[in-house]
Amino acid sequence: MRIETVVTGLGTIGPYGFGREALAKALASGKPVASEVDRGTGWHREGGSRLAALIRERDLSRWIPPAAARRMSFPSKLAVAAGKMALPDAGIETVATEGGRVGVYLATAFGPVHNTEKLLRQIFLEGAEAAQPFYFSECVANTPAAQLAIAVGARGPNVTIVQRESGPLLAVGRGAQAVREGRVDRALAGAVEEIPPLLHALLGRFGALAHEEEKLAENPRPFDRRRNGILAGEGASLLVLEREDAALARGARILARVKWSGGAFDATAGVTDWGEGHDALAGALRAGLQTAGGIAGVSAVVSGASGAKRGDLLEARVLKAVWGDLPLPPVMTPKAVTGEYGGGTLAAGLLALEGAALAPLPEPPEIDPEIGFAQHRGAAPENRARVLLTGLASGGAAAWLLLERAS
Amino acid sequence: MPRVDRAPPSPRTVVVSGLGAVTPFGWDTSSTWNGLRSGKTAIGPFDRFDHSGYRTHVAAQVDLAHAAPRPRGKPARISLADRYAVCAAREALSQAGLGGGDWTRRAGVFFGSSTGGMLENERYFEALLAAEGGPKRRLPPMSILAPQQYNAPGDAVARALGIGGPVQTVSAACASGAMAIGDALRAVRSGEVDTAIAGGSDSLCRLTYAGFNALRSVDERPCRPFRKDRAGLSIGEGAGVIVLEPLERVLARGARPLALAAGEAATCDAFHMTAPHPQGAGAAEAIRAALVDAQLDPGDIDFVNAHGTGTPLNDLAECEALASVFGERARQLPVTSTKSLVGHLLGSAGAVEAVATVLCLIAGEVHPMPAEGESDPAIGVQLVLGSPVKLERARHALSTSLAFGGANAALIFSRPPRRNDRDAD
Numbered sequence: 012m013r014i015e016t017v018v019t020g021l022g023t024i025g026p027y028g029f030g031r032e033a034l035a036k037a038l039a040s041g042k043p044v045a046s047e048v049d050r051g052t053g054w055h056r057e058g059g060s061r062l063a064a065l066i067r068e069r070d071l072s073r074w075i076p077p078a079a080a081r082r083m084s085f086p087s088k089l090a091v092a093a094g095k096m097a098l099p100d101a102g103i104e105t106v107a108t109e110g111g112r113v114g115v116y117l118a119t120a121f122g123p124v125h126n127t128e129k130l131l132r133q134i135f136l137e138g139a140e141a142a143q144p145f146y147f148s149e150c151v152a153n154t155p156a157a158q159l160a161i162a163v164g165a166r167g168p169n170v171t172i173v174q175r176e177s178g179p180l181l182a183v184g185r186g187a188q189a190v191r192e193g194r195v196d197r198a199l200a201g202a203v204e205e206i207p208p209l210l211h212a213l214l215g216r217f218g219a220l221a222h223e224e225e226k227l228a229e230n231p232r233p234f235d236r237r238r239n240g241i242l243a244g245e246g247a248s249l250l251v252l253e254r255e256d257a258a259l260a261r262g263a264r265i266l267a268r269v270k271w272s273g274g275a276f277d278a279t280a281g282v283t284d285w286g287e288g289h290d291a292l293a294g295a296l297r298a299g300l301q302t303a304g305g306i307a308g309v310s311a312v313v314s315g316a317s318g319a320k321r322g323d324l325l326e327a328r329v330l331k332a333v334w335g336d337l338p339l340p341p342v343m344t345p346k347a348v349t350g351e352y353g354g355g356t357l358a359a360g361l362l363a364l365e366g367a368a369l370a371p372l373p374e375p376p377e378i379d380p381e382i383g384f385a386q387h388r389g390a391a392p393e394n395r396a397r398v399l400l401t402g403l404a405s406g407g408a409a410a411w412l413l414l415e416r417a418s
Numbered sequence: 419m420p421r422v423d424r425a426p427p428s429p430r431t432v433v434v435s436g437l438g439a440v441t442p443f444g445w446d447t448s449s450t451w452n453g454l455r456s457g458k459t460a461i462g463p464f465d466r467f468d469h470s471g472y473r474t475h476v477a478a479q480v481d482l483a484h485a486a487p488r489p490r491g492k493p494a495r496i497s498l499a500d501r502y503a504v505c506a507a508r509e510a511l512s513q514a515g516l517g518g519g520d521w522t523r524r525a526g527v528f529f530g531s532s533t534g535g536m537l538e539n540e541r542y543f544e545a546l547l548a549a550e551g552g553p554k555r556r557l558p559p560m561s562i563l564a565p566q567q568y569n570a571p572g573d574a575v576a577r578a579l580g581i582g583g584p585v586q587t588v589s590a591a592c593a594s595g596a597m598a599i600g601d602a603l604r605a606v607r608s609g610e611v612d613t614a615i616a617g618g619s620d621s622l623c624r625l626t627y628a629g630f631n632a633l634r635s636v637d638e639r640p641c642r643p644f645r646k647d648r649a650g651l652s653i654g655e656g657a658g659v660i661v662l663e664p665l666e667r668v669l670a671r672g673a674r675p676l677a678l679a680a681g682e683a684a685t686c687d688a689f690h691m692t693a694p695h696p697q698g699a700g701a702a703e704a705i706r707a708a709l710v711d712a713q714l715d716p717g718d719i720d721f722v723n724a725h726g727t728g729t730p731l732n733d734l735a736e737c738e739a740l741a742s743v744f745g746e747r748a749r750q751l752p753v754t755s756t757k758s759l760v761g762h763l764l765g766s767a768g769a770v771e772a773v774a775t776v777l778c779l780i781a782g783e784v785h786p787m788p789a790e791g792e793s794d795p796a797i798g799v800q801l802v803l804g805s806p807v808k809l810e811r812a813r814h815a816l817s818t819s820l821a822f823g824g825a826n827a828a829l830i831f832s833r834p835p836r837r838n839d840r841d842a843d
Binding site: 295 | 531546567569579686700
């Protein structure tokens, strides 16, 4: 008998606020949760992006005592808070007593990059001996996962996956695999990201960010003909994963089943770009979905499309190649609201299964002829048995996650 | 002797079919093995960057004068860590006999890195800071900065080889490479991929050099793991790559399995960000779980390639972990530390040490550590010092990686059975 991995809890923090209700409200509004970025570094390009999906409410003392928080980077705090939010959401008071059977699988693209910047400033401006140990110990990519493990007493595998936009889905996939294979009883899996001003400025200089163009406001427009970049975003989302039989035995509410996860690579991609290997990626996705019952049962796609010109085009081509002559299911694009932060897509995928509306920007879409469809507007479909989450990373990596609604 | 519960048999026997390495001893496994056998450390003066303002002045750097050719791509977009990774991967593939054909479609890359292209990032950042003080906006091209992320070495390998399967980079500090190999083993076992290119790559950079110095974790002299006068680690650079495949595929194409990838496990101390659990509880759990995964008992392990950084606390905690798992036998179990010779390769340490462990199994001997240093009565293991120890009948070896943030990983490799093993047993 196949052992099923299920999601029983969700903790999410983002520019939309704390928790699933705040995220659902933001998604329903359809408006990007963007705010002005501090451009005091002086490195923002003239006429470039001014906005990011930033967390404005930074008081996390409900989850982290101040004495502990002062020893953490912002991403560490976000990960700990989201993890501590997810456990009670799953009806779990503590995992410390069973900590050896609890793993952490966390994705991040940039890690605690603000501390990296601070440490490098010390090294280059004040000299190497001025480097503060705190900035070093809290700039390493795996510190958010380690701080979360310490905070909740999770002594199982502690894995940080750094695979840009595909990382969050890979992290959940690895966590689900560990549960299924019996290496852990529970996993906290998800993603964390921060967007400090200098990173935002550099992403803008790289041409990655949405920006004002003539009469067009600065907005991410996934799949839209006028899209000109992403809305950088920050936040943390953690899912609680466990075996379905164990969850049922303790009377837990099941949010979703992890039916399949997989990945592939597009070797035609440049180091910072998306490639044109949609046929190969589509082949991998099709084969993976086939092991879980095929495309017929997929009632919606919660896409990682973000407004990136070539990224969205590749995503569209992959989906169209997989569905072929069949009509595509509704394709939802939560990054239009949460910004480019994979944890938002993860959490939105769960909410879509519950029927949450994921409205797009409050402006009429313009179909990109190369894409041929627009992001879905309005509520999730009535028949939302299965949702496919997608994450195509610049650089070539791709990951997918198929979630099934628990009836 | 403590025993462990056995796990159900694995569906697929996974073997190592190729090895690749770039280390301070050279740009291939042959020069690396010769260096390891010599017992003479590659740690010493270095010139990768100006370290005159730093507290310490030794590291183990790869000799760029004898570098392998650059992979294709714009030079600015290929970091040093990428070059190490691609070079080691090509060597491993060549040994595995994987050339043309469509094997890449069902192949994945599982890589570890702690800093990716940080060395190149630093050059960009230095220029940015210099510009902040003067007339602004004259920055180096973004193409230098943008590709240098944690995932860049693994992506570079996948791109260079035309991989079509999953690509995943783990960044779990000093356990990254070992964890990546562990994930690769799971992926081959489960049938997710038929071939896994697994390993890690990191280059020297100022961030880690200054950071570990700030923690007062760097020895002013070449590191002396497990010795009484040990005073910290020495940082190194390089890459290690192994090719993992199901045994039947390797045999079917007439290739030679170099070792069985027998078991893996990972745990977390959940104790402290920078200090190990004093009794090595998390490390011991990782070793026990790897033994279960490998269907072995502690008594089956013939030698240990330890994490062995040379920091006072880590080495002590690791010995506690070994004593906890192996009991009294820990005192007779040969233990070596590859870091004593090539330095601490951070995100690639676990990968290079996995390569070293397999090379030891193939050669039937354990590479030594330098003989320098005083013996420490608190260290209750049998160190291999000065010259290699012959272990021709060694069947199973353990490699441990214990990282920053309390992340632990253990890998077990086994020598493929030989015709005379029946007599030996």
